[in-house]
Amino acid sequence: MADEMKIGAYICKGCGIGDRLDAGQLASTATRDGKAAICQQHDFLCNEEGVKMIQADIDNEGVNRVVIAACSRRAKTEAFAFDNVTMHRANLREGVIWVRPDSDDQQETTQEMADDYVRMACAEAKYSKVPETSGQQGVNKNILIVGGGVGGMTAAIEASKAGYPCSIVEKTAALGGAVAQLHKVIPTKAPFADPQDAGVDELAAAIEADDNITVYLNSTTTNIAGAPGRFAADISAESGATQTKEFGAIVQASGFIPYDANKLPEFAYGKNKDVVTQLELEALAKAANGGAIKRPSDGKEVTSVVFVQCAGQRSKKEGHLEHCSGYCCSASIKQAMYFKDQNADVDTTIMYTDLRTPGAGGENFYRSGQKKGVTFTKSVVNEVVDGANPTVKFKDLILNEEAEVEVDLVVLATGMIPNSGQETRADLAVEDAEDKAEAKSSGEEQVIRVEVESILNLDYRQGKDVPHMANGFADSHFICFPYETQRTGIYTAGPTRRPMDAKQAMDDAMGAAMRAIGEAENAGLGKAAHPRSGDLSFPSFRKEGCTQCKRCTVECPFGAINEDEEGYPVYNESRCRRCGTCMGACPVRVISFENYSVDTVGQQLKAVDIPEEFDEKPRIMVLACENDAYPALDMAAQNKLEYSAFARVIPVRCLGSISLSWITDSLNSGFDGIMLMGCPSGDDYQCHFVKGSGTAQERMSKVGDTLETLSLEKERVATYEISITDIHKVPKLINDMADTIEQIGMSPFKF
Amino acid sequence: MSTNTGTVEKYRNNFLKEVEANVEEGDWVKMCMQCGVCAGSCPLGKHWAHPPQEIFMMIRAGKREEVLTSDSMWMCTSCYNCIVRCPRELPITHIMHGLANYAKRLGLAPKAQPTAWFSQVFWDNMMKKGRVNELKLGLSLYFKDGIVSGIKESIKHQKLGMNMMKAKRMSPMELFGGHGVKSAGDLQKIIKKAQEIENARLESYGK
Numbered sequence: 034m035a036d037e038m039k040i041g042a043y044i045c046k047g048c049g050i051g052d053r054l055d056a057g058q059l060a061s062t063a064t065r066d067g068k069a070a071i072c073q074q075h076d077f078l079c080n081e082e083g084v085k086m087i088q089a090d091i092d093n094e095g096v097n098r099v100v101i102a103a104c105s106r107r108a109k110t111e112a113f114a115f116d117n118v119t120m121h122r123a124n125l126r127e128g129v130i131w132v133r134p135d136s137d138d139q140q141e142t143t144q145e146m147a148d149d150y151v152r153m154a155c156a157e158a159k160y161s162k163v164p165e166t167s168g169q170q171g172v173n174k175n176i177l178i179v180g181g182g183v184g185g186m187t188a189a190i191e192a193s194k195a196g197y198p199c200s201i202v203e204k205t206a207a208l209g210g211a212v213a214q215l216h217k218v219i220p221t222k223a224p225f226a227d228p229q230d231a232g233v234d235e236l237a238a239a240i241e242a243d244d245n246i247t248v249y250l251n252s253t254t255t256n257i258a259g260a261p262g263r264f265a266a267d268i269s270a271e272s273g274a275t276q277t278k279e280f281g282a283i284v285q286a287s288g289f290i291p292y293d294a295n296k297l298p299e300f301a302y303g304k305n306k307d308v309v310t311q312l313e314l315e316a317l318a319k320a321a322n323g324g325a326i327k328r329p330s331d332g333k334e335v336t337s338v339v340f341v342q343c344a345g346q347r348s349k350k351e352g353h354l355e356h357c358s359g360y361c362c363s364a365s366i367k368q369a370m371y372f373k374d375q376n377a378d379v380d381t382t383i384m385y386t387d388l389r390t391p392g393a394g395g396e397n398f399y400r401s402g403q404k405k406g407v408t409f410t411k412s413v414v415n416e417v418v419d420g421a422n423p424t425v426k427f428k429d430l431i432l433n434e435e436a437e438v439e440v441d442l443v444v445l446a447t448g449m450i451p452n453s454g455q456e457t458r459a460d461l462a463v464e465d466a467e468d469k470a471e472a473k474s475s476g477e478e479q480v481i482r483v484e485v486e487s488i489l490n491l492d493y494r495q496g497k498d499v500p501h502m503a504n505g506f507a508d509s510h511f512i513c514f515p516y517e518t519q520r521t522g523i524y525t526a527g528p529t530r531r532p533m534d535a536k537q538a539m540d541d542a543m544g545a546a547m548r549a550i551g552e553a554e555n556a557g558l559g560k561a562a563h564p565r566s567g568d569l570s571f572p573s574f575r576k577e578g579c580t581q582c583k584r585c586t587v588e589c590p591f592g593a594i595n596e597d598e599e600g601y602p603v604y605n606e607s608r609c610r611r612c613g614t615c616m617g618a619c620p621v622r623v624i625s626f627e628n629y630s631v632d633t634v635g636q637q638l639k640a641v642d643i644p645e646e647f648d649e650k651p652r653i654m655v656l657a658c659e660n661d662a663y664p665a666l667d668m669a670a671q672n673k674l675e676y677s678a679f680a681r682v683i684p685v686r687c688l689g690s691i692s693l694s695w696i697t698d699s700l701n702s703g704f705d706g707i708m709l710m711g712c713p714s715g716d717d718y719q720c721h722f723v724k725g726s727g728t729a730q731e732r733m734s735k736v737g738d739t740l741e742t743l744s745l746e747k748e749r750v751a752t753y754e755i756s757i758t759d760i761h762k763v764p765k766l767i768n769d770m771a772d773t774i775e776q777i778g779m780s781p782f783k784f
Numbered sequence: 785m786s787t788n789t790g791t792v793e794k795y796r797n798n799f800l801k802e803v804e805a806n807v808e809e810g811d812w813v814k815m816c817m818q819c820g821v822c823a824g825s826c827p828l829g830k831h832w833a834h835p836p837q838e839i840f841m842m843i844r845a846g847k848r849e850e851v852l853t854s855d856s857m858w859m860c861t862s863c864y865n866c867i868v869r870c871p872r873e874l875p876i877t878h879i880m881h882g883l884a885n886y887a888k889r890l891g892l893a894p895k896a897q898p899t900a901w902f903s904q905v906f907w908d909n910m911m912k913k914g915r916v917n918e919l920k921l922g923l924s925l926y927f928k929d930g931i932v933s934g935i936k937e938s939i940k941h942q943k944l945g946m947n948m949m950k951a952k953r954m955s956p957m958e959l960f961g962g963h964g965v966k967s968a969g970d971l972q973k974i975i976k977k978a979q980e981i982e983n984a985r986l987e988s989y990g991k
Contacts, residue, residue: 409818
């Protein structure tokens with residue numbers, strides 16, 4: 034913005050603010066300390082008249098930094114939405130009057146609190162700019178779908194229906210994936226009683242008939258560069274011919290790899306031909322085509338069959354899968370029905386420890402199996418003994434005794450391994466190499482992933498595929514943001530992200546297609562994806578100051594930052610989620626957003642008026658994550674839970690964006706305590722930016738040493754993991770900190 | 785703990801099918817999902833050698849002898865707690881009685897089990913005249929364990945008996961013959977015929 038900065042401060046007296054606080058004093062604070070050129074008071078700022086007043090100042094007086102001293106920044110956002118200005122909120126309602134008692138003796142500290150928030154909002158305004166577009170945008174409606182199974186096909190059909198052209202890249206010579214190998218599938222419609230046709234042919238026909246969908250068979254993606262809105266994918270055929278196409282967003286539906294049953298010698302797999310996996314039984318059922326299923330060894334019609342559930346799954350044994358594959362119980366019921374429907378006299382026994390039939394019709398399907406006479410035996414299978422007929426040795430868990438049964442055929446319910454490509458960041462910094470070595474020595478990580486080729490072949494600094502979470506599944510925040518990966522614009526669907534059956538994979542694909550469409554459009558507008566949906570700002574860095582330390586490129590949770598030949602960061606705006614983790618990582622503070630920077634927060638904390646030591650009025654800086662901790666504080670206020678008048682809360686985009694300079698500046702300017710509130714991190718993370726809070730925890734673990742060199746008590750700086758539901762916890766934590774300061778005394782750094 | 789060696793019979797559906805064909809409500813057995821709520825709900829549960837959940841599993845496991853000779857289902861007092869609570873809505877009480885009945889018909893029911901013994905006495909008593917002779921039924925219960933304890937038991941309940949006679953709720957004359965339904969002989973014939981049909985059907989399953 035070339036024109037001059039002009040702050041307009043507006044003080045609301047509604048919702049009881051005017052009764053509890055001296056609005057006149059707030060106004061003089063705004064003009065004197067906050068340097069607001071215009072300051073107006075209003076009895077009801079968010080009503081039409083109040084909003085008009087602000088708009089008039091923007092139009093006529095040239096106000097371009099709007100400071101609203103009223104309610105929380107999370108309230109009345111529709112009313113206070115003005116174009117081409119920056120918006121700053123001093124939280125006088127939730128932040129001050131609702132958390133302080135309405136009594137005369139508290140009046141002074143409450144007013145101080147409000148004055149500080151006005152100063153802080155004005156300080157932030159001074160250092161903010163209106164975000165301008167980066168010029169990187171371009172709408173590209175083409176969606177790339179990697180994988181031509183039922184998931185990929187569904188995604189293509191759905192996206193095409195919505196008007197988005199799709200390209201399916203399928204590694205094999207035909208569409209259909211794993212489901213094409215199935216005789217029938219688990220029922221998807223009421224009454225959920227019988228196996229149903231997979232419908233792969235219908236899907237393939239629909240794809241064929243759709244001009245909007247291009248299919249590349251025998252092909253893989255050998256390189257994907259760019260960012261949402263401008264992905265450039267090299268699609269290489271088996272023959273070697275490569276073509277480069279442009280895409281707006283990507284759906285990865287690369288499915289799963291069946292677990293290798295050869296790792297289960299205890300079940301005589303490989304030794305006895307009549308011990309087969311579920312997928313192999315599907316082939317037998319297909320061959321029988323409705324007739325009696327014949328066993329592989331001698332072609333005898335099967336009269337008795339045992340299904341061994343959880344074969345090599347849900348076990349911590351070496352070489353086994355730790356997870357439950359979710360679909361195998363229902364699949365065994367379905368396969369038992371292949372026998373029962375053909376001949377009710379065939380003995381079918383499913384040996385399970387915990388029967389799990391997820392999905393709306395799961396329980397009905399289980400009952401239907403029981404009605405058809407499938408026997409369910411709660412037991413642990415210890416061994417399958419090789420012989421003319423395999424003998425299953427097991428422990429009956431209900432009767433608590435060892436038993437055995439000789440049958441014609443044994444089917445092993447082996448699980449699915451996600452086909453999610455390489456573990457990313459393998460080639461990264463030292464600490465990562467150490468992590469890797471640790472994983473290797475514990476042995477778990479290695480057994481699941483065997484010699485994997487990359488699927489996407491991303492040209493990203495942090496690795497070729499989307500990052501994985503537990504057991505090699507592509508991370509996709511399964512509670513809040515399913516399909517979402519740590520790579521903006523790339524959405525996973527189906528067993529790549531979580532074990533599931535065909536129907537679930539198809540539902541999944543619809544969701545992923547929808548997200549892909551959304552992101553293609555978003556990227557075209559230069560807007561951020563969630564949780565900062567619509568944010569137009571993007572990170573930039575001052576090249577002269579950059580030391581090429583690469584921390585930003587390594588720590589970005591979304592792999593948004595590449596490197597140029599000289600090692601300088603290259604930002605890809607549309608990959609960026611605007612969390613600011615790069616900003617927090619930068620040791621030389623050269624990274625900033627137009628509306629969020631080291632200064633916008635740093636100047637806020639410097640704007641706080643620090644009373645002298647002998648005033649007995651400590652100051653506590655609370656840096657609260659805007660996603661969970663800040664809303665929790667707001668809700669605490671709505672519940673009129675009180676907390677210390679000495680706290681000053683500044684919302685941050687993510688704990689990961691916290692610059693250590695804010696900590697040292699706070700301490701130097703005399704703050705007595707600093708509280709950092711972020712989301713839970715680790716395996717069950719709730720961080721909206723995946724790794725931001727975890728990264729921050731790690732960084733903060735080193736703050737203790739800094740405190741010691743300043744000969745300050747370690748208790749003065751504390752990090753907390755706060756969920757959005759911790760409404761009663763947050764005020765208590767603040768009060769506890771106030772108590773702690775009372776015990777250890779005021780900071781000696783006041784001047 | 786015994787290892788089942790008779791693998792031909794065990795864990796096959798033969799016995800389950802037999803139960804389905806011959807036991808009242810027996811076709812529900814396969815619907816049990818082994819949650820154990822019945823076992824936990826039974827007020828007499830701790831006196832059962834095998835709670836219903838186990839009985840159902842034993843049927844599926846083909847343990848014919850063990851199930852039919854068990855005294856477990858004879859312990860059922862028909863409180864219906866299990867039926868009310870079964871999430872799969874199995875008529876468990878009825879199945880227990882059905883199993884007991886079937887075991888009895890096959891002659892496999894435990895001989896000394898008091899419920900089984902009393903059921904037989906009740907049946908015999910009723911079949912004579914087509915009505916239950918309450919006086920005789922009561923006395924046979926008193927004299928269950930012999931003359932001496934029978935007399936003691938009778939003296940203990942002397943007052944109750946006298947009062948019932950005064951109130952004309954019981955007649956001592958019932959000891960001599962007693963009254964019955966019209967043409968009790970026809971009833972006996974009907975029952976006999978029914979038993980013949982049933983026995984013929986049972987033949988196919990052997991003993």
